[in-house]
């Protein structure tokens with residue numbers, strides 16, 4: 001497999017009244033073609049900031065200050081306006097947290113599909129647009145007869161599937177999903193992600209998937225990156241990252257997550273709270289909360305190191321060798 005998108009040493013700052021906050025600090029990872037890459041981590045660790053950076057959607061006070069975002073070898077950060085217009089939607093599209101609310105309430109779904117096709121010169125007539133839109137509705141399991149309905153005539157789950165159909169309208173190579181199903185109940189969430197997984201198998205696009213739900217992530221992703229306070233601290237195969245976490249933070253995240261099946265057990269949270277980035281002084285950002293912290297950890301920040309035996313990267317001086325959290329993983333059905 002080759003990389004569809006490579007993020008190299010990405011830094012994103014927010015310029016605030018109390019100073020510069022580096023919300024994403026020197027983050028590097030790749031998303032392979034036809035694969036799903038998940039980004040996990042506590043609220044505020046920089047996941048959405050990365051998603052926005054990939055599409056160059058940031059506006060002041062946010063600033064991409066360093067790094068490269070190579071899409072099929074070309075740096076998105078150097079695209080001119082026209083290349084960027086093509087890149088958004090046609091190459092990469094994004095489904096936001098509240099995507100279903102971004103449908104225009106006073107236009108039919110048909111009109112909103114036509115708007116997308118016409119803006120990118122993908123259709124030569126309204127009839128052609130209608131045919132294409134019906135096909136897209138079918139692939140997300142919505143009867144084509146609903147095409148002329150207004151958004152309020154759909155349930156929340158259906159609206160989210162309409163948005164996903166729109167995101168796929170121009171056959172993008174990368175679909176970014178930032179908490180795409182948070183507002184929906186768990187059954188509908190799983191159905192929608194199962195659909196995205198099937199479509200990915202059928203059309204061969206890649207997905208950047210952001211969610212707080214680790215079980216969904218393990219189930220649907222190929223690789224998972226764990227973020228902590230603006231840093232990527234571990235990247236590994238989705239099937240092994242919770243079973244054999246190497247970073248103490250990944251271990252803590254796994255332990256604080258309830259299982260779907262099996263015995264009830266007490267959840268062990270991670271002590272303390274995330275770092276205030278405006279007060280960061282150096283060293284490992286997780287040190288104050290870490291059960292493996294040694295003096296070195298507070299001196300120099302560890303960088304991601306590659307561990308060939310498990311094909312993963314970890315930024316830690318004291319990686320955990322063989323902690324097995326098998327119960328958690330066995331309770332999250334991993335798709336083969």
Ligand SMILES: Nc1ncnc2c1ncn2[C@@H]1O[C@H](COP(=O)(O)OP(=O)(O)OP(=O)(O)O)[C@@H](O)[C@H]1O
Nearest residue numbers: 014016021023042043044045046047048049050061
């Ligand atoms: N407009 C802004 N101005 C200043 N700081 C911001 C702004 N937007 C985000 N931040 C800060 O950047 C950091 C990363 O935020 P981001 O939204 O990317 O995190 P996240 O991991 O996606 O969180 P969540 O899971 O809650 O969506 C946070 O510390 C946040 O406070």
